[in-house]
Amino acid sequence: MEYKAIVLAAGQGKRMNAGKNKQWIELEGMPVIAHTIKVFENDPWCSGIILVGNEREMRLLEEFRQFYGYKKIENIVPGGKERQDSVYEGLKALDDDGLVLIHDGARPFVAEKDIHSLAEKADETGAAVLAVPVKDTIKHIKEGQVTHTMDRSSLWAAQTPQAFRLSVIKKFHTRAAADGWLGTDDASLAEKYGEAVAVVEGDYRNIKLTTADDLLFAKAILRERQEEQ
Ligand SMILES: Nc1ccn([C@@H]2O[C@H](COP(=O)(O)OP(=O)(O)OP(=O)(O)O)[C@@H](O)[C@H]2O)c(=O)n1
């Protein structure tokens, strides 16, 4: 089994409010993006990585690739305004059909075993996402008032990687661009255009570093890993 990975690092990290792209925040002396890329660099199933970065950080990313000796990064391409635009730029850099895993650079703690379960499921079904059941009760709010409470038994929080046959997800991104339709994840494009999406239960540690408090959890996860070694 093999796959190509698209790793997304072209956001601005506004909610992190760190004064820089959150991908460069250091955790245990390594930037977030290094932790993330390392997972795929070390995975024998990963045959190549497309790194999608900020247009003004292309040189920095090339230096990053050289410094860490990440040989699987086969291309570094500039992203777009929205996450979806950046994914599309990454897809355009791939032409051989097969399995593609699209992953947030801001999710450095994805486990190889979960990546493999996801890849196997997507190879079988054509599209699959990692997700975890929500633990809180989710309310629908309008103008500061609860309108209704969602049935929690069917609510899952989608993570990344999200895995697809390359030809299929590329087609959906092309259609979404033509339709001017924007989703917050790639699976929503597949859902919109009629592709069944399977779910593989992931791990609550596969967090997306979005706001400063997520860094507290990140440090705890890294401490737990050190204690396990
Ligand atoms: N135009 C964009 C927007 C986001 N991303 C990437 O998609 C992942 C998930 O996005 P998010 O967590 O929202 O990152 P940011 O957009 O940087 O965060 P913010 O919305 O707080 O600015 C991140 O790894 C981010 O770098 C991207 O490649 N291109």
Ligand SMILES: C[C@](O)(CO)[C@H](O)COP(=O)(O)O
């Ligand atoms: C793709 C994603 O990580 C799935 O949960 C999420 O939708 C990204 O959202 P963001 O606002 O672009 O971080």
